[in-house]
Amino acid sequence: MSDPARTIRRVKSSRSLLESASLSRPGQLLAAAARPLALASLVANAALIVTGAAVRLTGSGLGCPTWPKCTDDSYTTTSEMGVHGMIEFGNRLLTFVLVGLAFATFFAVLLHRPRRRSLIVLAVAVALGVPGQGVVGGITVLTNLNPWVVGIHFILSIALIAGCYALWRRIDEGDGAPVPLVPTPIRHLAWITAVVSFAVIAVGVVVTGSGPHAGDQGAKRNGLDPATISQFHADLVFLLIGLSVALWFALRAVAAPAATVRAAAVLIAVEFGQGVIGFVQYFTHLPVLLVAAHMLGAAITWTATLAVLWSLRTRPALQPAAVAPAVKSEEPTPVPAS
Template identity: 25%
Template structure:
């Protein structure tokens, strides 16, 4: 079935918007702007947030702290209902969650920009879903678009939980996981409709297994990265500077760093095998993305974790994840005589 060029373009644009949400979310994290808006989906009860604390009631901290307490209690009840009583009690008893920060216009508008990107990406996913339901009601498209829309709605709701719990570390990891699943579903949609992605590339079983293994390790690496970042946040709050990070980060950082070099070696091998094949340019792109990703990782490890470098580190990790996922879709094994 042939799909309209605009339908294909809208899907690519939606993918870019989803990536922009991930980038914006990373920038929010490194600037400490996650609590710039204490409520959700509005920001300080407004669709367009204020620029000065004078526009807020004098007791705004108490107001939003009480609202947060109600959301935390509801979330705790949900966790209890699915058998996570210990986690629920830990959240309920963590009084730091209810601490309300002073109004900061820069942080508020940084978080607001993140939400705007989320709004645009959400509308892109919704538009794709409606387009499919009205014009292209093929089974795979309907299932994928529906699942993506449902996950995006859940992701938006979970974003409110991340805010309500004052950025409890594990909720941020779950938030990233959901974002990667949404990216994967959008890539699969593009695979189904875009002519450029429908041509399969024949490779040996060994080569395909290598690509798939690297994809799995990269996926695992991204979660190790969030754990490393959470540990750094914890050490920073405890007053431990960069000079003490290496001895306090422990095994998670060691595995994260070592796995990165393992992936580099494997992708270098893939690149060398495929260097003369025009059909395997997707592997060449993966090699380029990983090289940039590792460079940003080295800068993060040896210098003062510049904010933009940290954002770039996550961006190129997500792009590498996307390229490898597209490769697993397009590569097909062939029998070797």
């Protein structure tokens, strides 16, 4: 007798092949490009942090003094607005690149066979998050670069990076239940490390809002003492590095997979590099290039943190549900002869 589960797998495989065959050649190519597109979206969102840093560090935050137009009469920058207008308008144009990548990724996931709801949800979140991020960027202009709104703008970029990274990794995984690769206490330690990593980034945003690089000479600061908030930020950095080193030793102690140990080591290396840049920029009075490198480092640190979390488990393909054996048809009861 044939195995019902094996029969179902064959039927699903055949159905997937038929669905793929039903796609046009361009559709098949787009579906196959889902993962590269998700990676491109991840890189582009990290690049937006760098271009946003360029806007702030060159004092071009109000290079386009209004939104959604660049001026009251034009959607584009004008020659009278000079280099500040060009920098701010260029940053706005990058948003359209991000929107294009996000929607291309969404359609690629939609055409992916078999169609996976988990991927569609992530792709929709990113596709909606990018224009939402653009709206918040417009609000920062309309509020004359309010430091708290600017901070939310940056945190949304961090959230989008998390969404893009999750989508990129999930495309290559199954939809089965996550299988832990390390003991529960170590997973808890990793999540605590991730929370502290996010806290370091968030407090770093507050530090920037208290310092000289607010995006425009007339922009308000958040009113906090730069020395005090910078010290708190540094304390969190020390805590983060300590937790990361402890996590690496714990992973080695339980003979975790090599990829997991390697991800923790990369995180430590990135944190040390980011910490060195942070201390040097502080004691050299915040030179523009080092501040830009530090903001890029925040995106890299966050991505390395996500890589550690992802390395703690694996997700197999979703197994088809077992089918109950078919019920035998009842034979008519013979009627006894009278």
